[in-house]
Amino acid sequence: MESKKSIFQTKILESEEKKATNSLSLFPREEYEQVISRLNELKQYNPTKTKLDYRLLQKYEILEVTIEGTTVQKLQKKDTQLRFICAEDVFDVLVAIHRIMGLGGRTSMCKATKEKYANISRDQITLFFQYCEECQLKKSSVRKCVVVKPIVSKSMNSRALVDLIDMQSQPDGKYRFIFNYQDHSTKMICLRALQTKTAEEVAIHLVDIFCDKGALIFFNLTMGENFQIR
Incomplete structure (x- = not known):
């Protein structure tokens, strides 16, 4: 599972790098945390802002989430309830949603992710199905079918x-x-x-x-x- 997860992560990051710089919405964890840190600085100290800072303020806001008694900060799309997740978490999030939906298909997965997350795309979900172990096992399982034995007549008037x-x-x-x-x-x-x-x-x-x-x-x-x- 871990090897498939790392391959999936590499591929989605490669796809993200091909996009224009101002349209990036999926980051590795380190860059994700840097964005949160910069937003906190802009909020607390009000330093001189760059063009990148204005884009960050226009696109993101910080959401505080309590997980097992610990409060952590997440990125949220401004003026919405949609969360951004880092590249390392995309696979785990999709696995969880996939299981909750009873191994649902791509359309139902897209609908479910759009209700919660701002940076999970249809292409990422399509790629996920190629590396989902449960889906691969489901496809590879031998389907049992009814075998109809043909009726053979050896002579006239026998059947x-x-x-x-x-x-x-x-x-x-x-x-x-x-x-x-x-x-x-x-x-x-x-x-x-x-x-x-x-x-x-x-x-x-x-x-x-x-x-x-x-x-x-x-x-x-x-x-x-x-x-x-x-």
Whole structure:
């Protein structure tokens, strides 16, 4: 985890260095503390201000936070409740938010961070997912799926598929159903017109088809082999 955290930290700092100087909002801890120290000096002693000082005063203000009984100073975006964090803390903050949200996705992470932090970007969150161990384990886990064993027919009349087609909206006189019998091996189809879909009428037509197709079906039935109707 620590190695991934350090790689993540290096990459976000490299990305930050490519930005214009006046748009920087993510600092290493040392520079972060220097900004806090300078703001305290400007507030207490009112020294001669530089252009950088005016930018600091315009962008930041100091927020005092109590952590485990100790009061520490953090940077906050001026006139808002959004906090700035140093580069070393970004990964830990994202891990905490990620777990609280039940390993949520990028969109939900972006929404959650924007409500609290001023210097966590969408690009940083996208990069975080590449180094999150829990996400990587989730992706690498083997997904179990249902394995359907194919049905194999060795000969004609050893298996058949039976279906009833409902034609009640377009009946032909007293016939309201079509009995569809298909041999699984040869795909040959036999059709019969049915008045009803009762078991008795279906059985009559099955016997008629069995008699028409020869003795092999009866042999398979009597021997208990693989004849199946679906």
